[in-house]
Amino acid sequence: MLTEGKINCPMMKKLYRPPDHCHTVTMTALNTDIPDELRDPLLKAALPHVPFDGWSDRILAVAARDLGLEPGMAELAFPGGAGDMIALLAAEQDRKMVDACPDEILQTLKIREKITLLVRSRIEAEKDIRETAHRTLIFLALPHHNALGLKLLYRTVDLMWKCIHDPSTDFNFYTKRMTLSAVYSSTLLYWLNDESEKQRETWDFLDRRIRNVMQFEKTKARARKLAAKLPDFWKNISGLRYPPSNNA
Numbered sequence: 001m002l003t004e005g006k007i008n009c010p011m012m013k014k015l016y017r018p019p020d021h022c023h024t025v026t027m028t029a030l031n032t033d034i035p036d037e038l039r040d041p042l043l044k045a046a047l048p049h050v051p052f053d054g055w056s057d058r059i060l061a062v063a064a065r066d067l068g069l070e071p072g073m074a075e076l077a078f079p080g081g082a083g084d085m086i087a088l089l090a091a092e093q094d095r096k097m098v099d100a101c102p103d104e105i106l107q108t109l110k111i112r113e114k115i116t117l118l119v120r121s122r123i124e125a126e127k128d129i130r131e132t133a134h135r136t137l138i139f140l141a142l143p144h145h146n147a148l149g150l151k152l153l154y155r156t157v158d159l160m161w162k163c164i165h166d167p168s169t170d171f172n173f174y175t176k177r178m179t180l181s182a183v184y185s186s187t188l189l190y191w192l193n194d195e196s197e198k199q200r201e202t203w204d205f206l207d208r209r210i211r212n213v214m215q216f217e218k219t220k221a222r223a224r225k226l227a228a229k230l231p232d233f234w235k236n237i238s239g240l241r242y243p244p245s246n247n248a
Contacts, residue, residue, distance in 0.1 A: 038077040041067055043088055051131035055139040057081040083148050086136055090152045094159055096125035106164055116210050118160040119184050120203060123191050134192050157181050183209045 045063035053059060059082055064074035078084040100121040106114050126133040140149030157180040161168070168176055187209060191202040 035073060035077050038069070038073060039088055042069075042074055042077055043085055043092075046085060047089075047129060047132055050129075050135050054135050055082040055086060060085065082139065083145065086139065087148070087152060089132075089136070090156070093122065093125040094156055097122040097156075098159065098163060100124075101163060111164065112210055112214055114164045115160065115180065115183075116206060118163060119180075119187060119206060119210075122156060122160070122184065123188055123202070126188075126191075130192065133188075137189075137192070153181055153185060157184055160184075179213055183213060 042060070042063045045066045046059045049059055049062050053062075060074050060078055061071050064071050075081075078088075080087075097118060101114075101118050106117070109117065139145055140152070154177065157177050160180060161176060166176065183206070187202060187206045190205045191199055194202045196202070
């Protein structure tokens with residue numbers, strides 16, 4: 001059974017304690033029948049195995065063994081198996097991103113700088129588990145895990161926009177999230193293969209992607225202004241008269 005509750009970040013209430021500076025939204029919380037106190041220890045026990053074995057339901061059994069737990073207890077903690085463990089890990093990484101980008105820092109930046117900082121902070125949250133992040137993308141790329149991957153991606157970019165208090169609604173609300181999803185996911189893929197010092201090439205790549213998006217947004221704004229003038233333009237055109245013909 002699911003219950004409704006108030007939390008401060010767009011994440012499941014049982015995943016982690018959200019920071020104070022995020023928006024308050026209504027979300028769905030997990031039923032307390034699930035042994036939540038086992039979720040964090042099981043995830044931590046599983047992470048050292050993921051780089052070698054990948055994500056699978058077997059990882060859950062191995063983590064339970066390492067903690068001296070019955071496999072049934074682990075299955076209660078993560079009824080969705082490896083997918084549930086990945087969702088918890090993603091939520092924890094999202095929390096690290098938010099913690100690294102408090103309001104007192106974000107409010108001093110321009111929108112472009114805010115988004116750059118959030119994307120970079122979210123990727124840097126993966127730096128200690130880089131191979132696990134690689135394995136996670138492989139798992140989520142499988143056709144039967146695509147829905148989970150899209151859900152987690154949307155949750156991350158939605159949180160980014162909420163953290164900068166973006167007021168967009170209607171069509172803009174969705175287009176901004178789609179655009180940021182492309183920027184974040186492409187930068188993450190670049191980072192996973194970047195061997196440059198301090199991943200400097202990744203951050204240059206991110207700057208270029210953000211710059212391209214901003215140029216596109218400016219072009220759209222100019223197009224909207226031009227479109228707004230078109231009715232008057234065509235009205236004036238319709239009022240013109242052909243000059244008299246010399247053959248008349």
